[in-house]
Amino acid sequence: GENVEQHPSTLSVQEGDSAVIKCTYSDSASNYFPWYKQELGKGPQLIIDIRSNVGEKKDQRIAVTLNKTAKHFSLHITETQPEDSAVYFCAADPLLYGGSQGNLIFGKGTKLSVKP
Amino acid sequence: EAGVTQFPSHSVIEKGQTVTLRCDPISGHDNLYWYRRVMGKEIKFLLHFVKESKQDESGMPNNRFLAERTGGTYSTLKVQPAELEDSGVYFCASSPRNTGELFFGEGSRLTVL
Numbered sequence: 001g002e003n004v005e006q007h008p009s010t011l012s013v014q015e016g017d018s019a020v021i022k023c024t025y026s027d028s029a030s031n032y033f034p035w036y037k038q039e040l041g042k043g044p045q046l047i048i049d050i051r052s053n054v055g056e057k058k059d060q061r062i063a064v065t066l067n068k069t070a071k072h073f074s075l076h077i078t079e080t081q082p083e084d085s086a087v088y089f090c091a092a093d094p095l096l097y098g099g100s101q102g103n104l105i106f107g108k109g110t111k112l113s114v115k116p
Numbered sequence: 117e118a119g120v121t122q123f124p125s126h127s128v129i130e131k132g133q134t135v136t137l138r139c140d141p142i143s144g145h146d147n148l149y150w151y152r153r154v155m156g157k158e159i160k161f162l163l164h165f166v167k168e169s170k171q172d173e174s175g176m177p178n179n180r181f182l183a184e185r186t187g188g189t190y191s192t193l194k195v196q197p198a199e200l201e202d203s204g205v206y207f208c209a210s211s212p213r214n215t216g217e218l219f220f221g222e223g224s225r226l227t228v229l
Binding site: 004032034036041042043044045046049089091093101102103104105106107108109 | 120147149151156157158159160161164171172174175207209211216217218219220221222223
């Protein structure tokens, strides 16, 4: 079955710097890759996602890249702010053929700390 | 629009006792999911309802776990009897359609002593 590895487990950056979180997956059939942000005391919230027919997607300060050949995808946050501090999870969905089943395989999470 | 709500937010029970967690999905969302995160590990899929039917329960750890979604609205997850390794945060999520975008609740933290 699908396995998702996420690195690093913790990341500390200065405000204004960029942060990059990387994930690899094992199942070449996976076609949907969401990223979730979990703030303290809250549930995970989808911040960006990418599907296999796209190599890169941007949304303001957040971007995700996907390399299907190498089976890895990355989250890039530019101009980080203190409110970006949270735990970030990558995930892969191995069943997206005309409709995801929602059985996501998550990485272990990255705790991002942005220091003012 | 109200989000996914879960109750209780935290439950502390003794080994061997029973706990029931409840999830109210976003109104109109047919898809409802249960996930669990054990301390420091990844969030793991438990099961998926489409309306009142179990679409996929391949992630349920064992028969001490029972999930129901009577009437296709709210769902309950019962653990009976609870074991120490059941401790963790149980997340519920819902989705209006099979697009992969899940809306998570804040989770129910279960501590088994």
